[in-house]
Amino acid sequence: MSDRYELFLTCPKSLEGLLAEEAAQLGLQEVREQVAAVRGQGDLETAYRLCLWSRLANRVLLVLGRFPVQNAEDLYQGVLAVDWHDHLMPSGSLAVEFSGHGSGIDNTHFGALKVKDAVVDKLRSADGVRPSVDKVNPDLRIHLRLDKGEAILSIDLAGHSLHQRGYRLQQGAAPLKENLAAAILIRAGWPRIAAEGGALADPMCGVGTFLVEAAMMAADMAPNLKRERWGFSNWLGHVPALWKKLHEEAQVRAEAGLAKPPLWIRGYEADPRLIQPGRNNIERAGLGDWVKIYQGELATFEPRPDQNQKGLVISNPPYGERLGDEASLLYLYQNLGERLRQACMGWEAAVFTGAPELGKRMGIRSHKQYAFWNGALACKLLLLKVLPEQFVTGERRAAGEGDRVTPRAEPARLSEGGQMFANRLQKNLKQLGKWARKEGIQCYRLYDADMPEYALAVDLYGDWVHVQEYAPPRSIDPEKAQARLLDALAAIPQALDVDPAQVVVKRRERQSGTRQYERQGSEGRFTEVSEGGVKLLVNLTDYLDTGLFLDHRPIRLRIQREAAGKRFLNLFCYTATASVHAAKGGARSTTSVDLSKTYLDWARRNLSLNGFSDKHRLQQGDVMAWLAEDRGEYDLIFIDPPTFSNSKRMEGVFDVQRDHVQLLDLAMARLAPGGVLYFSNNFRKFQLDEGLESRYAVTEISAETLDPDFARNAKIHRAWRLTTR
Known part of the structure; x- marks a missing residue:
């Protein structure tokens, strides 16, 4: 066998340049970059050194050969030509990993099978002994990459991926792979800072991956x-004496390094469930004297290294994956920027983010950015110098003459558009707040796309702010739309003087079927609000709608005023808020019908919250079918149907424009003499069938059912009052 090999190192996409530099320093020659890989030339000692010392590679592949492939038989013969007796005992085990396609081989499983067959056929002994397949811990792991008609056949010297260092047996919800964390630290300048004796702090450290990699x-x-088991451990070409020499040299270097006074490396994590797993990882890495993790919220993060030394703050904030994450993430980034400005003056900082637009909200200019891929997610590493001249926000200085002045961060400075949005919120709050206080209204709409470029609805629910972003048209640049949303979210806490944690954001798009009623989250957090003397439960986080349609407030209050002694029927009742008002108004009975068990359970809680349990029926069913079967008589009926519904639990499809005549005829058949039916819907193009006026007394009352908070949006709904002639 040759003393010089072609070596192929794989790595996460975007690490190729760093890996090429590292591999060259470790002895690889003629280094060339490829997508998610580096190749070069080196002897076996270089290959071992790369396995042991590479912080960035996933695998170290030793190339056995390259050969052309036009069909499956060429593949088989090319693999068969290798003298596998130099690599594996006939009684040994193997695993094959195949990638690429072409030359009539478009199925990787089929390609791997042909490679395995060739190796087994070559090694099968006269007495029938042949290698077995072990996909977990084989004696030899074989790689074959098929690329443009050429097969590259290799053996994997690493075994399991090199990013699996062995210390991280416990991890958080979205951990960075160890080699990506190492690459981020290198780009952030940590080797230089560490050589100068600097400190490192991670204010959102999770289970401590940055900390351990930095300490190593x-x-x-x-x-x-x-690592105890390697891909070369049972390879017949393995030279144990050479490996032992390199391993002992590394052991001596580690002992010398750990004997030095440890650098100040600290992590802080808000989630108490991650503290012990993080500490366990640190102990497994043998770095308990170097790295410490403490529980602490970002808002209180303040590194205090010995002797006032400076260093690097590194962080990988959450990216956000669910509806409404924009608000919490925006305030998280703002808070991170504030803590850096207040507590880390003179430090360097590195923020790894999947949302670069949010990085701009920290109030500190980045002097350099690097593109990375975290799996399939495009990310940026933002490098910052925490110095006043880099601050986008202003400073406040509070000190007497001659005192040492310490900069203190101001709230994030709003953009010009953000300030205009804040001004509009404050103007609306001044006007509507006075009306709401006078009427005893706790929940109301404060803003509804008053400024077209800020297409949001902002509703107040007591101390909470519920924001709905209307999906922008396709003609709007998504980046501009996102920037405007973040401008608005930055403005809301300042303009309304609310805690950012009390702001919830959702995106409202064109809905089909029952999507607007589907669950968006699972926090299960209900908030009690009051309206017209009744208490109601809203859920601001888990559904697109909150359980309380604010625009129907006047109709609900009208029902309360008219309900005394009456039998009330609420169709498509949702969370039965109108039924609660009817009960409050003294209704003799209420019947509430909806198809959703979830919302009927919510309705039951609303009724119970107000002490109403007797004489108040909740019926689960398709309203049209239920009406066709019901023989009850009602004095007051309220119908607020969806525009469209195709629930699996109902027969057929409900379309309010097509089906409203049948719906109203069925409901009016249940209306007692002298009774009143209120019908409302929010389909913008809805037209009430003219034929209904020939059978019933019909009066449109839309204008009477709009309070001042919806006066700017007169098309929010339309409503009619129907009675028998």
Whole structure:
């Protein structure tokens, strides 16, 4: 066998340049970058050194050969030509990983099978002994990459991916792989800072991956020093004496590094469930004297290294995956920027983010940015210098003459558009707040796309702010739309003087079927609000709608005033808020019908919250079918149907424009003499069938059912009053 090999190192996409530099430093020659890989030339000692010391590679592949492939038989013969007796015993085990396609081989499983067959056929002994397949811990892991008609056949010297250092047995919800964390630290300048004796702090450290990787770099510890099983462990070409020499040299370096006074490396994590797993990871890495983790909220983060030294703050904030994450993430980034400005003056900072637009909201200019991929997610590493000249926000200085002045962060400065939005909110609050206080109204709409470029609805629910973003038309640049949303979210807490944690954001798009009623989250957090003397439960986080349609407030209050002694029927009742008002108004009985068990359970809670349990029926069913079967008589009926519904639990499809005549005829058949039916819907193009006026007394009351908070949006709904002639 040759003393010089072609070596192929794989890595996460975007790490190729860093890996090429690292591999060259570790002895690889003729280094060339490829997508998610680096190739070069080196002897077996170089290959071992790369396995032991590479902080960035996933695998170290030793190339056995390259050969052309036009069909499956070429693939088989090319693999068969290798003298596999130099690599694996006939009684050994193997695993094959195949990638690429072409040459009539478009199925990787089929390609792997052909490779395995060739190796097994080559090694099958006269007495029938042949290698077995072990996909987990084989004696030899074989790679074949098919690329443009060429097969590249290799053996994997690493075994399991090199990013699996062995210390992180416990991890959080969305951990960075160890080699990506190492790459971020290198780009952030940590090797330089560590060499100068600097400190490192991670204010959102999770289970401590950044901390451990940073400490291993600072202590000159080979990242895979503690790995016991390698891809070459049972390879027949393995030279144990050479490996032992390199491993012992690395051990001596690690012992010398750990004997030095440890650098100040600290992590802080708000989630108490991650503290012990993080500490366990640190102990497994052998770095308990170097790294400490404490429980602490970001808002209180303040690194206090010994002797007032400076260093690097590194962070990987959450990216956000569910509806409404924009608000919490915006305020998280703002808070991070505020803590950096207040507590980390003179430090360097590195923020790894999947939402670069949010990075701009920290109030500190980044002097350099690097593009990374975290799996399939495009990310940016923002490098910052925490110095006043880099601050986008202003400073407040509070000190007497001659005192040492310490900058203090102001609230995030709003953009010009954000300030205009804040001004409009404050203007509306001044006008509508006076009306709401006078009427005893706790929940109302404060803003509804008053400024076209800020297409939001902002509703107040007591101390909470519920924001709905209307999906922008396709003609609007998504980046501009996102920037405007973030401008608005930055303005809301300042303009309304509310805690950012009390702001919930959702996106409202064109809905089909029952999507607007589907669950969006699972926090299960209900908030009690009051309206017209009744208490109601709203859920601001889990559904697109909150359980309380604010625009129907006047109709609900009208029902309360008219309900005394009457039998009330509420169709498509949703959370039965109108039924609660009817009960409050002295209704003799209420019947509430809806198809959703979830919302009927919510309705039951609303009734119970107000002490109404007797004489108040909740009926689950398709309203049209229920009406056709019901023989009850009602004095007051309220119908607020969806525009469209195709629930699996109902027969057929409900379309309010097509089906409203049948719906109203069925309901009016249940209306007692002298009774009143209120019908409302929010379909903008709805036209009431003219034929209804020939059978019933019909009066449109839309204008009477709009309070001042919806006066700017007169088309929010339309409503009619129907009685028998």
